[in-house]
Amino acid sequence: MSSSKDDLKAHAASTEDFYALLDISPAAAETEIRRAYRRTALKYHPDKIANPTPADIDKFHLLQIAYDVLSDPAVRQLYDNAREARQRKQREREMMDSAKRKMREDLEARERAGAAAAGTQRQRGVKRSWMGTTADGDDDAEARLQREIDRIAEDGRRRRREAEEKLKLEMEEEEKLMRLEEEEAKKAADRSSQKVDRSREGGGTNVPELERGVKVRWVREGRGLDLDAERLRALFAPFGKIENVLLLKDKRQRLGDKREKKTVATGVVIFASIVSAHAAVLDGEKKKASNDAGSDWSVVESVFWASGAQPELGAEASNGTSSSAPSSAADSAPTPAAAPKPSFNFAGLKAAGTGTAAKGPAKAPSFGSFASAAASSPKPAPTAGAPNGSSAPSLEELTLMRLRNAQREKERKALEEQLRKEDEAADAAEAAAAQAS
Numbered sequence: 001m002s003s004s005k006d007d008l009k010a011h012a013a014s015t016e017d018f019y020a021l022l023d024i025s026p027a028a029a030e031t032e033i034r035r036a037y038r039r040t041a042l043k044y045h046p047d048k049i050a051n052p053t054p055a056d057i058d059k060f061h062l063l064q065i066a067y068d069v070l071s072d073p074a075v076r077q078l079y080d081n082a083r084e085a086r087q088r089k090q091r092e093r094e095m096m097d098s099a100k101r102k103m104r105e106d107l108e109a110r111e112r113a114g115a116a117a118a119g120t121q122r123q124r125g126v127k128r129s130w131m132g133t134t135a136d137g138d139d140d141a142e143a144r145l146q147r148e149i150d151r152i153a154e155d156g157r158r159r160r161r162e163a164e165e166k167l168k169l170e171m172e173e174e175e176k177l178m179r180l181e182e183e184e185a186k187k188a189a190d191r192s193s194q195k196v197d198r199s200r201e202g203g204g205t206n207v208p209e210l211e212r213g214v215k216v217r218w219v220r221e222g223r224g225l226d227l228d229a230e231r232l233r234a235l236f237a238p239f240g241k242i243e244n245v246l247l248l249k250d251k252r253q254r255l256g257d258k259r260e261k262k263t264v265a266t267g268v269v270i271f272a273s274i275v276s277a278h279a280a281v282l283d284g285e286k287k288k289a290s291n292d293a294g295s296d297w298s299v300v301e302s303v304f305w306a307s308g309a310q311p312e313l314g315a316e317a318s319n320g321t322s323s324s325a326p327s328s329a330a331d332s333a334p335t336p337a338a339a340p341k342p343s344f345n346f347a348g349l350k351a352a353g354t355g356t357a358a359k360g361p362a363k364a365p366s367f368g369s370f371a372s373a374a375a376s377s378p379k380p381a382p383t384a385g386a387p388n389g390s391s392a393p394s395l396e397e398l399t400l401m402r403l404r405n406a407q408r409e410k411e412r413k414a415l416e417e418q419l420r421k422e423d424e425a426a427d428a429a430e431a432a433a434a435q436a437s
Contacts, residue, residue, distance in 0.1 A: 005075075011065050012078040015086065018066035026080065030071065037067040081167055089160065096152040103148060107141045209243070213270045213306030214280045220250055220263035224299035229267070235296050236269045239283065240276025245269050254419050254426075255301065268306050281305060281405075304412060310405040 019026050022036040044060040046052045070076050216232065218224045227235075229245045236242060248266040255262050271277045284303035287295075305311070 005072075008068055008072055008075040009078060011069050012075050013082050014065075014069075014079075016062065016066070017083070018070055018079065021063065021066050022070070026083075033067065033070050037063060041067075085160070085163055085167075088163065089156070092156045092159065096149070096156065099152060100145070100149055103145050107145065110141065207274050207311065209270050210307045211305075211311035212243075212272070212274050212277050213268050214277050214284070214303060215306045216267045216269060216284075216303055217301040218265055218267075218299045219255065219301060220265050222299065223296065224265065227265070227296055227299060231296060232267050232269060236271075236280055236284075239271070239280040241272040242276075243270045243272050254422055259419075259422060264301065270306075274311065277305070281310075282401075302412070304409070305405075309409055310402060 019028070022033065022040055024032055024036045028036070041060060041063050042048055044052075044056050044063065046057060046060065049056055068075075069079050214236070216236075218227055229247055232247075233242055233245045246268040248268065250263050250265050252261050253264045254260065255264070269280065271280065281303055284297075284300070287297045288300045288303060290297065
């Protein structure tokens, strides 16, 4: 029971039948193995026997080895594989011996039949020598018997090689899976230990794709029939670099004041920077509301975040401020004595704001200017904070933008829920009318 792991693996190749030694079945559970060991060990324990013999001591030691091997799942699996291979080899040997014995009996029967036929011919007076023919027949039978024996032996060796190769492949595959699981666990631990600061990298390019994605919906009619992935890419290209454009499956929805059912197409535009995504969401609504009949914006129904909510930018975290500002912050701007102005550390923001501070009071800038500045600037070093008069948005402006986005998202979800209920009611009414007719 105190054998090391290597010793147990060595004992796994033992020819002893540990299951028969403990008087249990090969499918016995761990509790059955433990009870069988305790019950059997009491018969051979040196302290329980008056005059223990060397055979009793050896038997007790063998019981300990059997319990250790069968208690360890991995070592038990190795022992079961070796035991099954031995039993299969024994069955093959018995089958070969049986075939060899049958062939020998058939040969002897043919020899007796040949001898009887020769005696009958001699009794009839036919003078013909059968010695040569009998000898040749014996040689052919012996050769056939030897060939059959060789074939059976070769088949047994082939089966053993296949079983060994299969066992080796299974062990290699199991080790490979274990290594992959360890690597995945290590990577997951590394990812959980790394906290990404989204305000350090230029343009917010280190955030997940879902938070850099913008979902666009338009009606599949008129100009919207020709709006594909390429035209969608060209439509949103002014906001910044685009990594990918995806088109989702069209759906039937009720739109407009008349709640008419129309085919609505949905596309997802994934930007390289979260700043570009902000510009697309904020300025896209303005372009959609411009009602320019000659532009593809005239068929756009909505532009919103692919994740369903505005992602956290991490600007407040770099200044020690909570990411969710209270609603009262929208009514009063922070004073320099109370707290320093928070600012983004995205590359290009400072460059975009230079030259405008002296022209008037600070104004909430458009995110489109951030995207263009980030795309055109030669990646300047990120700043720790914005000086007074810079174009970086203040805490009040950030809070107002987030409140507007949250209100827009709330209204969108309420509208979707209302449309869903109306669709269900209309479908139920149609089904009832069809059933009544």
